[in-house]
Amino acid sequence: MEHTDVAVIGAGLLGCFTARALTAFALSVTVLEAREDVCTGISRANTGIVYTGYDTKPGTLKTALCLQANRDFGRLCRELDVPFSRPGSLLFGFGPRSERVLRDKFAQGQRNGVPGLALLEPAAVYAREPHLAPGVTLGLYAPGTGTVDPWALGIAAFENARDNGADFRFCQPVLHMERTPEGFRLETAAGTYQARAVVNCAGLQAAAVRELTQCPAVRLVPSAADYLVLDDTLAGFVRHILFHEPEERGKGLTIVPTVEGALLIGPTDRPQGEAPAGAVSRQGLERLRRLCAQVVPDLPLEETIRAFAGLRPDPFAVRQEGGQWVPTDRSIHSFTVLEEEGLISLVGIKTPGLTCAAALGEHAASLAAQHLGGPGRNVAFSPERRGIRRAHALSEAERDALIQQDPAYGTVVCRCRDITLGEVREAVRRGAVTVDGVKRRTGAGMGRCQGARCMQAVAEVLAQEQNIPLRSVTKDGPGSPILLGQPGE
Numbered sequence: 001m002e003h004t005d006v007a008v009i010g011a012g013l014l015g016c017f018t019a020r021a022l023t024a025f026a027l028s029v030t031v032l033e034a035r036e037d038v039c040t041g042i043s044r045a046n047t048g049i050v051y052t053g054y055d056t057k058p059g060t061l062k063t064a065l066c067l068q069a070n071r072d073f074g075r076l077c078r079e080l081d082v083p084f085s086r087p088g089s090l091l092f093g094f095g096p097r098s099e100r101v102l103r104d105k106f107a108q109g110q111r112n113g114v115p116g117l118a119l120l121e122p123a124a125v126y127a128r129e130p131h132l133a134p135g136v137t138l139g140l141y142a143p144g145t146g147t148v149d150p151w152a153l154g155i156a157a158f159e160n161a162r163d164n165g166a167d168f169r170f171c172q173p174v175l176h177m178e179r180t181p182e183g184f185r186l187e188t189a190a191g192t193y194q195a196r197a198v199v200n201c202a203g204l205q206a207a208a209v210r211e212l213t214q215c216p217a218v219r220l221v222p223s224a225a226d227y228l229v230l231d232d233t234l235a236g237f238v239r240h241i242l243f244h245e246p247e248e249r250g251k252g253l254t255i256v257p258t259v260e261g262a263l264l265i266g267p268t269d270r271p272q273g274e275a276p277a278g279a280v281s282r283q284g285l286e287r288l289r290r291l292c293a294q295v296v297p298d299l300p301l302e303e304t305i306r307a308f309a310g311l312r313p314d315p316f317a318v319r320q321e322g323g324q325w326v327p328t329d330r331s332i333h334s335f336t337v338l339e340e341e342g343l344i345s346l347v348g349i350k351t352p353g354l355t356c357a358a359a360l361g362e363h364a365a366s367l368a369a370q371h372l373g374g375p376g377r378n379v380a381f382s383p384e385r386r387g388i389r390r391a392h393a394l395s396e397a398e399r400d401a402l403i404q405q406d407p408a409y410g411t412v413v414c415r416c417r418d419i420t421l422g423e424v425r426e427a428v429r430r431g432a433v434t435v436d437g438v439k440r441r442t443g444a445g446m447g448r449c450q451g452a453r454c455m456q457a458v459a460e461v462l463a464q465e466q467n468i469p470l471r472s473v474t475k476d477g478p479g480s481p482i483l484l485g486q487p488g489e
């Protein structure tokens with residue numbers, strides 16, 4: 001049995017930021033993650049928007065954390081060396097219902113203390129976004145809205161937490177947890193751990209993990225989201241993060257000019273059952289295309305390079321029915337952070353969970369530290385982490401010096417994004433174990449050809465660096481082999 005002060009369950013954005021915040025204390029921290037890498041769950045497939053806090057109810061924990069997180073986001077990304085842009089957002093609509101919604105959100109944002117909000121008349125909206133369809137009646141501009149690559153943020157938090165002493169254990173789903181006089185005993189597929197406190201950041205499984213020791217309080221009923229990604233040849237087509245407030249009820253269109261220069265369109269909000277788990281739904285994508293045709297009619301959708309789906313952990317209150325606990329139809333809008341004698345659970349953390357990941361991690365870590373009697377600070381803690389060097393972003397002289405040091409930085413592997421062999425190797429050395437893990441760390445495979453030209457080279461680096469057969473390399477973990485057979489077999 002292994003002993004640790006705090007066990008964190010799950011290594012998505014929340015688990016990685018909780019681990020990072022815990023390492024600022026003089027505590028031992030072990031992160032138990034079911035999958036082979038960080039940020040493979042909800043944190044992998046979301047919209048990547050850093051919200052300002054005009055959209056949440058005044059006086060709630062969600063609003064307080066969102067305002068603080070938005071203010072601190074630039075500093076956080078500088079500390080972690082993560083690209084972040086703040087193009088501002090424009091919410092707009094085409095009629096009286098949306099106009100009312102915009103005026104209400106403006107008033108709510110002012111009550112929340114969101115800086116710089118402005119209502120814009122149609123002429124001012126079109127001056128900012130000339131490609132919007134005719135008929136816009138009002139706009140709400142929020143200069144503080146930003147965007148970040150979600151996995152770049154999560155991976156940076158992971159590396160920083162690991163550098164500060166957190167021990168990450170992958171492929172270790174927590175299957176059993178019980179209270180003991182010293183705290184908690186946790187069993188994973190690979191070992192047994194004794195922890196004095198536990199922070200449950202298990203995303204879609206957070207309610208189920210909590211119920212290993214507690215009576216049900218919240219149940220998660222996932223809903224699904226579809227997205228389209230358009231090529232970076234469209235960089236500049238929209239200048240802001242665009243939110244369309246529809247006249248009829250339902251979800252409007254969101255368009256994000258990403259930090260990498262692509263356009264992200266979505267998400268839809270649909271029942272999970274409309275498509276197999278993790279897959280996009282045909283109806284969802286059709287709805288996105290219809291909305292684009294209405295709202296930004298000259299957006300060239302033929303530049304679509306990818307579609308993907310995500311899952312929301314929608315939280316609902318529970319009731320008992322025939323001796324069973326079942327979710328009610330009362331959905332929970334606030335962030336649910338439960339502290340139960342050393343078990344801290346972050347359950348059903350939806351939007352703006354990415355914006356608030358660092359703030360939520362600090363909140364959870366301080367609850368754990370309080371439970372453990374207020375440990376001292378870790379004097380060796382550093383909040384700083386440096387990312388992988390991007391050869392294409394260096395000056396010619398810097399690139400030449402880097403290639404002198406390591407010739408692998410002179411060989412381009414991903415031609416769409418100009419990613420070199422040196423960057424791919426460095427990603428594997430930092431913890432990537434799948435082709436998608438390399439993609440999330442370097443961008444290789446994210447461009448127009450979606451990995452058609454570089455996947456084999458990336459797979460070969462994974463095999464060499466990990467000293468495993470090429471056939472064992474997967475695209476995205478178990479069940480996604482790249483090679484089904486090799487010549488001669």
Ligand SMILES: Cc1cc2nc3c(=O)[nH]c(=O)nc-3n(C[C@H](O)[C@H](O)[C@H](O)COP(=O)(O)OP(=O)(O)OC[C@H]3O[C@@H](n4cnc5c(N)ncnc54)[C@H](O)[C@@H]3O)c2cc1C
Pocket residue numbers: 009010011012013014015032033034035038039040041042043044045046047048049050051172173174175201202203204205206209225267310311312313349350351352353354355356
């Ligand atoms: C469609 C969508 C769009 C969003 N857009 C935004 C946005 O634009 N801006 C914003 O601020 N927020 C956004 N969010 C919210 C944000 O993405 C989430 O709040 C955040 O990613 C949640 O991270 P997490 O760590 O809780 O979950 P996850 O990333 O799912 O991590 C949970 C981890 O726990 C692991 N796990 C599960 N069970 C176990 C177990 N038994 N043992 C060990 N490990 C386990 C999983 O493998 C997983 O790695 C969006 C969310 C969704 C779904």
